[in-house]
Amino acid sequence: MTQTVDYYMNNHLIHKNRRLSTSTSEWVRSFSCEDLKPLIVCRGPIRKEAMDVYGEMGITHFGILLSEKDSIVYPNALAPELRQLTDSRRVHRVPDYTGASKEERVERIHQIIRIATDNGYDSIFAGYGFMAEDDEFVAAIENAGLKFIGPCSATQAGAGKKDEAKRTALTVNVSVTPGIDNVTARTLLKKHPTREKLLALAKSDGLACDAKIINDPGISLEDLADHILYASYAKGVDLFSIEELCAQVQAEVAAMFKKYPQSRVRLKAIGGGGGKGQRILGASLLTVKNADDKAIAKAAAEAPTLVREILNEVKANGVGDNKNILVELNIEQTRHNEIQLLGNGEWCIALGGRDCSLQMHEQKLLEVSVTQEGLAAAIAKAKAAGKKSEVKALESDLTVLKRMEEESERFGKAVGLDSASTFECIVDRDRHFFMEVNTRIQVEHRVTELCYSLKFTNPKDKKDFFVVESLVEAMALLAQHKERLPKPERIVRFNASVEARLNATDASLSPHAGGMIRYWSKPIEGEIRDDQGISMLNPDTGLFVKYKVAGAYDSNIALLLTNGEDRLDSYERMSAVIRSTTLRGSDLATNLEFHYGLVNWFLGNNVNAKPTTRFVVPYLTLVGTLKEEANKMDPVYAFLQMKKHYAKRIAEQFPDDPQVAKNMSALLDRKGTLITRPMERLLGDPHLLSGWLSMNTKNFRIDDGKVVWLRNPLGVLNETYEYLHMSFRPHKPAAEIIWGHDNELLQQSLRFSRTLREKFGLARDEYFKLNEFLQNDEPQGGFDADTWEQIRSTHFGYEAGLELLGMLFMIGENTRFWDLRVEEDLEITIPDYLTDPDLQARMKKILVPPPVTKADEIVAACGGMYYAQEAPGMPHFVEEGMHFEKGQPLYIIEVMKMFNKVYAPFSGTVDKILIQGGDGIIVQKGQPLFKVTPDEKFIEVDLNEIEREKRALTTKYLKAVL
Structure with a gap:
């Protein structure tokens, strides 16, 4: 937790003091937790958050558990937490957090309890890790006389097991699947x-x-x-x-x-x-x-x-x-909504909802707050704008949210919930179905914390109270003072918040383990970054300490959060956070660009849209089509062809004055890098291109195959540099920003255009009217003939060449980019072609081409733990000398908690198995696994043919913009 989240009451900032022992109130002081001695057995951002919160609460005797498989104990990757917790007696190590088998799991449970009792800890916090919902683990902790900072074993058994939870839900009239x-x-x-x-x-x-x-x-x-x-x-x-x-x-x-x-x-x-x-x-x-x-x-x-x-x-x-x-x-058309719950065994309170529908492979990616206050504000805004369909859709969401909150509290009381948990539901338009209860704190818990604080009031004196803004703190309070804690009141902090999970995944969102983070820019104002302390600098040198992302457990590197007065505000802040983030490393891949494209897709469409859990894969497929088309574009070739076009045009207009053509050529040369550099960035990353096309949807139209600008392309170019975080900043390397001479030309152009608009009294979006004025040969606006002609000539010169940006719109048009859209009722239309499994598989390979391999090898598709069989005791997928067919399973890679079965990309025969030593061996992406003889020979790519295709498509798009 790099930055502390401050508490807002009535729009006034209050720096929250978590040390209740310093209060002047005897009642408040009685809830101090300074004598709590917890052992933190979870990992990732929640471990660092717990350390920070406990420290702020005045808890001095806490320890952490490290696993030998965790990336933080790899060579040259000092645990960020160890830069803060320097007392080695409070750092404890185990081979693995849970063990690979039932026997190892039982052994680990006893080992963890021994560590706690031998080192003077009185409680255990498992966060949202592997042990957090294990009722056997919790029961063993309780039997050892320790506290579990989380739901008790009875609640774990009654609500944590999905079958028992479903039966309980039915008994208390909760809608189930x-x-x-x-x-x-x-x-x-x-x-x-x-x-x-x-x-x-x-x-x-x-x-x-x-x-x-x-x-x-x-x-x-x-x-x-x-x-x-x-x-x-x-x-x-x-x-x-x-x-x-x-x-x-x-x-x-x-x-x-x-x-x-x-x-x-x-x-x-x-x-x-x-x-x-x-x-x-x-x-x-x-x-x-x-x-x-x-x-x-x-x-x-x-x-x-x-x-x-x-x-x-x-x-x-x-x-x-x-x-x-x-x-x-x-349920196919589902949205994944969840309600944050907190209880002490007698009372239970719901703290609003979170929409977690933006996910892939059951892994959440972007999580958005859903609160009664936020929806009420959105309804009022939509009513004021006259959007009747949107109002109806939002009112339906508000009704469903109220029902889910009421049912969740009823369920929580039924199972005696005595800590933090999450009530998860499937939402299908105006219906909802209970899915499961996560008897632990969630990764996305801070989405709720940014919307609500908890006010605990002395039952005997309403003026005597304390405020809790952290669910980790609330869980510690419940573990220490469970029955005494009165039911709190929830206080609104912000109407909206959003969280992006920064994961170690490639451009297709497939796990990418093994990279090294070598630099991470500082958080900007308003950014909340839970990054395990990775971006903490070396206190002695002030330098960044590199960090190995091994991926033995999960893909999450950090959680990026923003808040706002409404969802639009929080999304715009998230866009600014991601835009300003620089993350560098070796063999490093993250989903940062994916998030930037996705956030801007919603900003360009409607942030109140209702994506289902089916949205991300079709969206990724669409982004893949952008990349496939962009790969065929050559902006430098386009620029050179455009110069020839202008030279011919000028020569026809001024046959007796070759100097005019020469001047135009020189002017265009000045614009070469100004135009092509941002275009190359957009063409090189389809996620960036997706966000850019979404944000510029209303800036053009296409008439009879021709691009027509609805906004001044100069303004769009300037915003493009801002969107790419390439605006001029003197302290930044030239490679990362607009070049000085390009910036000077762009600013001159913008000043001229602004002055001209103001002269004619035109608004920014009245570009058409300005062009109509400038089409007149007769002087306008009181200018004399010579000045008028100079104005027209200058305007033409400043805008010449900007047509090239319109080629990006043609990519969107050609890939049917805008067919994926948000309707007036906030439902999202997903074109059928984007759900085609064959197209999805092909676009995945376009986004991330398979590892470079020899014709006689099969290499690891990603890093992780290799398994040769489906389950212990079962036959291996392949043996030496065995023939395999295309699509046949070859091996399993366990990475980021998930088992991924990898299938043969072609048919052939296994000559030799190169990986030896049994299951669970860690492999790297691209590592050779099998020597094979393919049934068919591979055909080498003709690079000249690719170049011809690129020039042909580029020429075709040029005709649409010139």
């Missing part, structure tokens, strides 16, 4: 279909069942099976095989396909989180109106493989593990 929550019980009943057989099984296996339950004749068979299963988990035995579970899931999936035609089904582990342990199947049935049994069976046949992947991913494939999986209808 249609599906099956007890497939393991059904699997057991398939083998032992009667009450007598179930009881015989329990007796033969010596399971410790509750006599009251097993002797109750009124209990259903499925509930009885569930009870016996939980007894088997306690003993550590399996009552059915994974193969039998897979077969049952397959049957349930087939039944779901029949019940809900043209739908997909989502399989979801009851544990996990952050997108782990989820798979969707049934894509082949989406467009089939009346699927027959054969088509349904084929689609359902995917289930066994996906079940194994899920169990492997959440490490629930060991003997005695709870292997239950939810089988749910996948």
Whole structure:
């Protein structure tokens, strides 16, 4: 947490003092947490945030846990936290946070508890990490006499397990997604279909069942099976095989396909989180109106493989593990909304919502606040602008939000929520469905903190209160003073906030581990950067300390946040933050440019738009088409051709005065880099181009294939330099900004244009009227003939050549960029072609070409941990001498918490397996894995042909702008 977030009350800034012990109020002082001694066992930005908050609260005895797999312990990558926590006795190390198996996980739990008790800690904080929702871990902590800074084990068991949470939701009248929550019980009943057989099984296996339950004749068979299963988990035995579970899931999936035609089904582990342990199947049935049994069976046949992947991913494939999986209808047009909850076991309060729909592979990317106050303000603004459809859409959102907040509080009280948690929902227009509860603090919790603070008031004296602005602080308070804390009042700080997750991913948002950060610019005013302390400078030298991004756990590097009076304000601030951020390194890839393009896409369309969870992949596909088209453009060649065009035009107009043509050529030469440098930047990064096209949507139109400017291109060029963060700044290297002579020419041009507009009393957007004046041969505005002709000539000279910018609009037109749009009711129209899986796969390769490889090699698609088989004990995907087909799975890479199955890009034979040493070996992107003999020879690219194609398209676009 590089900057402290200050507390706002009635628009007045108050620097919050977290040390309650310094208060003049005895009641407030009684809630001091200075004697709390927590061990922080999480990682990433939340670890640094917890350290900072605890320090500000006056907590002096806290420690942190480091894993040997965490990037912060790699050579030359000193943990940023260790620059702050210099006492080595408070830094503790373990091989891994959770272990790779059930046995290792149990061992790690006991190891962490030993570390806590041996070193004088009285509590454990797991943040939003791997252990935060583990009810066994929490129960072990409680049994050891320690506090858990988070929901207690009873709440974890009742709300953290997705199947139990769904059953609880149904009992308290909370809307849930249609599906099956007890497939393991059904699997057991398939083998032992009667009450007598179930009881015989329990007796033969010596399971410790509750006599009251097993002797109750009124209990259903499925509930009885569930009870016996939980007894088997306690003993550590399996009552059915994974193969039998897979077969049952397959049957349930087939039944779901029949019940809900043209739908997909989502399989979801009851544990996990952050997108782990989820798979969707049934894509082949989406467009089939009346699927027959054969088509349904084929689609359902995917289930066994996906079940194994899920169990492997959440490490629930060991003997005695709870292997239950939810089988749910996948709501296609969904928005992912969540409600922040806080409780003490007796009261529960909702703190507004967050829209997390902008995600990919179940991983959130951009999160936006959704509050009653923010929506009310947006409704008032839309009403004032006469936008009836937008008003109706926003009012619907407000109604749904109020329902979700009310249901979440009811659910929280039902499970005895005694800390921070998140109530997650699927929103489908004016309906919502409860999805799950994350019994932990969320990565995006600060989106809520920027909108609300908590005011705790003495029940006996309303003037006696204290304000908490941090959920991490609130969790510590609850751990220390749970029952005594009165229900707080939520106080509005800002109407809107937004968070961008800066991740180690490439331009296609695929994980990119292994890079080194060597420089990170300072935060700008208003930027809130949770970066694990990476951008802290060396206190002795003032230099940046390089940081290794290994990616053994997740892709997140930092969280970038902004706030505002409304969503537009917060988005504009986020755009400024990303624009001003410079991040450099070696073998480093992040999604910073993606975020810049995405934020500006919404700024150019409508920030109140309602994207669904399906938005990002089609958007990325569209960005890929921009890159494919931009790759065929040559701005320097275009500029040279434009010079020839002007030379011919001038020669025809002034056949007897060659000096005029010479002067025009010299003028255009002065503009060469002024125009082509920003164009090359935009053409070189499709994410930047996407944002630029979105922001300039209203600055042009195309008539009969010709670009017509609706705004002065000089102003657009100037804003383009600002958009690219290339405006003139004397302290910056010339390579990063507009060159001095170009800036001088641009500013001269802008001053002339502004003076001319003011002379005619024209507004900035009345470029058409100005051109109409200048088309007149007769002097206008009271100028004499000579001055008038000089004005026209100067205007022509300043604007000559700027037509080239219009070629960028032609790229947008040719790729149908504006077909992806926001409608008046805030719904987003996604053209069908952008949902084509083949196009999506091809554009992914356009955005990030596969690693350079030899014709006889297959190399690692990305960095991470290599696995040769689907699950322990199963056969390897390929063996030496084996023939493989295109699309056949070759290996799995575990990176950023996710298991990514990699498929063969072509067919061939494996000659030699180059990676040795078993599963879990860390590989680097591009590292050779197999020596192969392809079935077909690779055709080398003809560079001359590519050049001819580029010039042909460039010439075609030139005709549209000249």
